[in-house]
Amino acid sequence: MSGAITPSTSVTTITVPPRSRRTFTLTLRIDPTKLPVWILNSGPNGGNGAALTAVEYDGYLVLDAPGTANDLTMPWHVLPRAAGNVSAPASVRATTGSPAMARLTNTGANPVSVDPFTLIGSNTTVNASLGSGMQMPPMDLRYVGVRAFDGTGICPANSPLIQFAVTTHQRITHSNYPVEIDLLFDTDRNGTPDYVGYTAEVGNFASDGRNAFFVGPVGGPYSAFFFTAHATNSANTVLTLCGSQIGVASLGQQINVDAYTYDNYFTGFELSKIEGISTVLGAPRFDIDTGSGVVPANGSLTTTVYRFNAPSDVTDSGILLQYSFAPAGREASAIIVR
Structure with a gap:
């Protein structure tokens, strides 16, 4: 990912008791100086779905429980564009x-x-x-x-x-x-x-x-x-x-x-x-x-x-x-x- 996106979570482990729920926060830290050149447009690339690959970032957060029966994966996706002001x-x-x-x-x-x-x-x-x-x-x-x-x-x-x-x-x-x-x-x-x-x-x-x-x-x-x-x-x-x-x-x-x-x-x-x-x-x-x-x-x-x-x-x-x-x-x- 060229270091542009750094995922982190608010906890390193989490325990969910029976008949309960627990929450945590997934944070994606984006460094705009490391993002690729934006190539999506409405003109020559307007119908080029493959161009999305060059600028999108995605992955999976894996929740690894003991054994394999309760393992979970949560996908994430972000489409950031570098900008000035x-x-x-x-x-x-x-x-x-x-x-x-x-x-x-x-x-x-x-x-x-x-x-x-x-x-x-x-x-x-x-x-x-x-x-x-x-x-x-x-x-x-x-x-x-x-x-x-x-x-x-x-x-x-x-x-x-x-x-x-x-x-x-x-x-x-x-x-x-x-x-x-x-x-x-x-x-x-x-x-x-x-x-x-x-x-x-x-x-x-x-x-x-x-x-x-x-x-x-x-x-x-x-x-x-x-x-x-x-x-x-x-x-x-x-x-x-x-x-x-x-x-x-x-x-x-x-x-x-x-x-x-x-x-x-x-x-x-x-x-x-x-x-x-x-x-x-x-x-x-x-x-x-x-x-x-x-x-x-x-x-x-x-x-x-x-x-x-x-x-x-x-x-x-x-x-x-x-x-x-x-x-x-x-x-x-x-x-x-x-």
Whole structure:
């Protein structure tokens, strides 16, 4: 077990009298610095059950009674994931001539990779769960971010490579079900969506296990060029597409976007939305230099936040940082730029 898990019991021996019961405590001490790299995800490994073997720990507690008639074994199983705990400033002040410094601090025992995006949408509404077994799980959008790159050699017609970051208030166990993320693209900005993108399982229901981001004209057909980036049991999702899939030929084009979550398993209902998003792909109002992109364990990372000139109607409001692995509710930070 590489020393990552140390089992221990509260007693070394226990006696159970006739017609009685006795209790004891089994403790599993987990050293996060010795855990393996987390390889489970909703994308390429979404249906790979064998991948579980690389990150799970299990064993048996043996209760050895005199003789063999009363010997007992109690199985245990744990699926731990190493994480850090990063905090960022809620806001910074930057001008086109004077960038701002933003210090990221990690109080966790593991280093954390930082994935930066321009923050283009946010939502503070959090719906309470109706309870286990009610078949109406909440899934509320929290942040939407974007970044775009030169897609030469990757995308058809060398169109841009575009990534949308979506952070939800609640964690998504697996991207297949029961939550679907949809993005509507108004590429020509005439008030009517031209293209749609949505997360879905590859193939038919429960047939493949892998999740991808399917994109196409509103009336179809839809195609997926990339798997959904989601680490399982995470509030962070990254959706990747090519500009050619939404009618964007080059960087610098302004588009409008609406984001939604849907229950795709129990009810089909809309769960959350952020509408009225507008941004210029590859030319954001705000950007960030994260240096190494890693906040060391019990350490910090100084980043630089930049402001650029942009159209007055874009919704760029700051920086969205998604963290590789973190406690629930702390998997992303939004830095508002004043």
